[in-house]
Amino acid sequence: MPKASAGPEIERLIQLLARLPGLGPRSARRAALHLVKKREQLLGPLADATRAAAERIVTCSVCGNIDTSDPCAICSDQERDPRIIVVVEDVADLWALERAGVLNARYHVLGGVLSPLDGIGPDDLNITGLVGRAAEGGVEEIIIALNATVDGQTTAHYLTDSLRHLPVKITRLAHGVPVGGELDYLDEGTLGAALRSRTAF
Amino acid sequence: MVEGVPVEQAPVGGGFPRARVVRLGLTDFRSYDTLSITTDAPLVALSGDNGAGKTNILEALSLFTPGRGLRRAELGRMLRHGATGFSVFAALDRGGCEPAVNLGVGLQPDPEGGRATRLCRIDGDTVSSPAAFAEYLRLVWLTPDLDALFRGPAGDRRRFLDRLVLAVDSGHGSRVAALERATRSRNRLLEEGARDPRWLDAVEREIAELGIAVAVARAETVTRLAGLIARARNNDSPFPDAGLALEGETDALVVQHPALEAEDVYRERLRNERGRDRAAGRTLFGPQASDLVVRHAPKDIPAGEASTGEQKALLIGLVLAHAGLVRSMTGHAPIVLLDEVAAHLDTARRAALYRLLADIGGQVWMTGADPALFADLPEGSLHLAIAGGTASPRI
Numbered sequence: 001m002p003k004a005s006a007g008p009e010i011e012r013l014i015q016l017l018a019r020l021p022g023l024g025p026r027s028a029r030r031a032a033l034h035l036v037k038k039r040e041q042l043l044g045p046l047a048d049a050t051r052a053a054a055e056r057i058v059t060c061s062v063c064g065n066i067d068t069s070d071p072c073a074i075c076s077d078q079e080r081d082p083r084i085i086v087v088v089e090d091v092a093d094l095w096a097l098e099r100a101g102v103l104n105a106r107y108h109v110l111g112g113v114l115s116p117l118d119g120i121g122p123d124d125l126n127i128t129g130l131v132g133r134a135a136e137g138g139v140e141e142i143i144i145a146l147n148a149t150v151d152g153q154t155t156a157h158y159l160t161d162s163l164r165h166l167p168v169k170i171t172r173l174a175h176g177v178p179v180g181g182e183l184d185y186l187d188e189g190t191l192g193a194a195l196r197s198r199t200a201f
Numbered sequence: 202m203v204e205g206v207p208v209e210q211a212p213v214g215g216g217f218p219r220a221r222v223v224r225l226g227l228t229d230f231r232s233y234d235t236l237s238i239t240t241d242a243p244l245v246a247l248s249g250d251n252g253a254g255k256t257n258i259l260e261a262l263s264l265f266t267p268g269r270g271l272r273r274a275e276l277g278r279m280l281r282h283g284a285t286g287f288s289v290f291a292a293l294d295r296g297g298c299e300p301a302v303n304l305g306v307g308l309q310p311d312p313e314g315g316r317a318t319r320l321c322r323i324d325g326d327t328v329s330s331p332a333a334f335a336e337y338l339r340l341v342w343l344t345p346d347l348d349a350l351f352r353g354p355a356g357d358r359r360r361f362l363d364r365l366v367l368a369v370d371s372g373h374g375s376r377v378a379a380l381e382r383a384t385r386s387r388n389r390l391l392e393e394g395a396r397d398p399r400w401l402d403a404v405e406r407e408i409a410e411l412g413i414a415v416a417v418a419r420a421e422t423v424t425r426l427a428g429l430i431a432r433a434r435n436n437d438s439p440f441p442d443a444g445l446a447l448e449g450e451t452d453a454l455v456v457q458h459p460a461l462e463a464e465d466v467y468r469e470r471l472r473n474e475r476g477r478d479r480a481a482g483r484t485l486f487g488p489q490a491s492d493l494v495v496r497h498a499p500k501d502i503p504a505g506e507a508s509t510g511e512q513k514a515l516l517i518g519l520v521l522a523h524a525g526l527v528r529s530m531t532g533h534a535p536i537v538l539l540d541e542v543a544a545h546l547d548t549a550r551r552a553a554l555y556r557l558l559a560d561i562g563g564q565v566w567m568t569g570a571d572p573a574l575f576a577d578l579p580e581g582s583l584h585l586a587i588a589g590g591t592a593s594p595r596i
Binding site: 024025026027114115116117121122149150151153154155156157158161162185187188189192 | 311312313315332336370371372375376379382383385386387389390393396397399400402403404406407410411
């Protein structure tokens with residue numbers, strides 16, 4: 001075990017930074033040093049922002065999104081189409097779809113996908129909330145935007161089954177050719193999926 | 202269905218892009234600190250004492266395809282003792298007007314001290330997975346591990362078959378892995394006692410889709426391979442024809458029904474057999490219960506009942522036919538890796554083997570302990586002596 005090269009406050013900062021995704025001990029050290037050097041411009045504001053976020057962050061009781069108000073900014077936005085709900089696994093996926101900015105709909109964050117091997121079942125996910133929202137009326141379409149993995153697709157089947165009794169159209173994202181992609185470079189599975197879900201011109 | 206070009210009608214040499222490894226470089230790989238082999242030979246023979254590191258060279262080449270290579274070892278085990286990373290470099294000559302390409306695969310230590318990661322590079326650019334190499338080369342191999350294939354458990358033959366499928370259908374590996382995961386999920390749910398039948402329904406729907414896709418892909422490869430063997434039939438060949446068939450309930454299902462109907466039947470069966478599967482602790486129905494049945498065609502007996510020598514000859518014939526199939530379906534004459542194959546053959550059979558290998562038009566790397574095995578190599582071949590971590594041409 002190497003000896004600590006800085007005081008306990010800085011060491012603690014490094015240890016915490018190292019727990020962030022994408023940062024290891026070495027890059028955490030670099031980041032800490034950068035923060036310490038930019039105490040006024042960066043370290044102070046970051047500390048304030050972190051504290052403010054820690055105090056105010058809540059999970060939206062409607063859709064499961066993370067925000068500083070409940071309901072979240074998306075759920076309370078009157079401009080959004082209340083007839084469409086997009087189901088995503090995680091807040092990161094919600095953000096990705098928002099970045100694309102093509103849909104002015106509401107969301108529902110499941111908080112994971114069904115995975116018996118990881119001990120995640122229907123009760124661990126925000127599924128009852130989704131069925132409740134769909135049953136309330138006013139919802140016409142539910143778009144299932146889950147990953148094309150075994151667990152993602154199993155969850156999609158489960159949701160379809162759970163919503164079957166409601167007069168709601170259930171759709172899922174298309175699988176196939178990426179925008180700007182060349183057919184020549186696609187694997188056979190993707191090409192097959194693209195052919196199966198082809199659309200009329 | 203795309204009809205394959207039979208081997209005997211295919212143009213030899215010029216018609217297909219051939220991939221030849223013209224330079225192979227190993228760093229910190231297994232027994233080698235550094236090794237460099239430069240060649241333009243279509244046939245490369247490696248001879249040397251047991252443990253000299255001949256198979257290590259074949260294993261290095263086998264990393265240019267998805268999976269764990271021909272020993273099915275973890276990448277971490279391929280590190281030279283004391284090293285933290287390894288690299289394998291291959292410069293490919295693709296003949297004719299195709300540009301040459303440089304491929305690299307390696308294990309890169311994590312500077313932060315975490316898990317080392319597999320690194321794949323094509324012409325200096327990092328690619329996400331070894332599946333990307335499939336555009337430049339295909340690999341087919343035969344190792345002594347397969348000697349007991351016909352007498353051993355059905356699981357070995359399924360794995361062998363899945364490798365054959367993978368060489369012509371690069372999506373097959375992820376399909377099989379996904380089916381395994383979905384099946385394990387179902388077994389877990391059954392074991393825990395299903396609280397929610399809809400959950401089991403959802404998992405079973407996924408299993409049925411994947412299971413039928415796996416069964417269809419296997420059936421297609423077996424049909425094509427059987428067709429190719431039948432067209433190339435030659436009773437004078439020292440490598441007897443193999444009769445191939447898939448045996449299993451799922452395989453019968455995809456023959457009798459179109460895919461969507463087959464999925465419905467599959468789902469129905471899974472639903473009805475939950476009790477039985479719970480008692481068994483595993484899912485009994487599905488492609489995981491299939492078997493590749495191989496017969497010694499000229500004698501019309503099960504391959505497992507043929508003599509040891511005949512089984513070896515049958516296996517070589519099968520691998521050669523597969524190399525032909527890879528060539529006709531992918532347009533790539535494959536690189537063939539033959540580990541300890543020559544030792545089982547007499548002089549006449551070795552000569553026949555070299556002739557057949559030359560017909561495929563790719564490149565062959567083979568090993569053998571006794572240098573005399575390779576005394577009758579065709580002209581233009583390269584024979585290397587492997588000893589003490591070096592490779593030197595034998596004259």
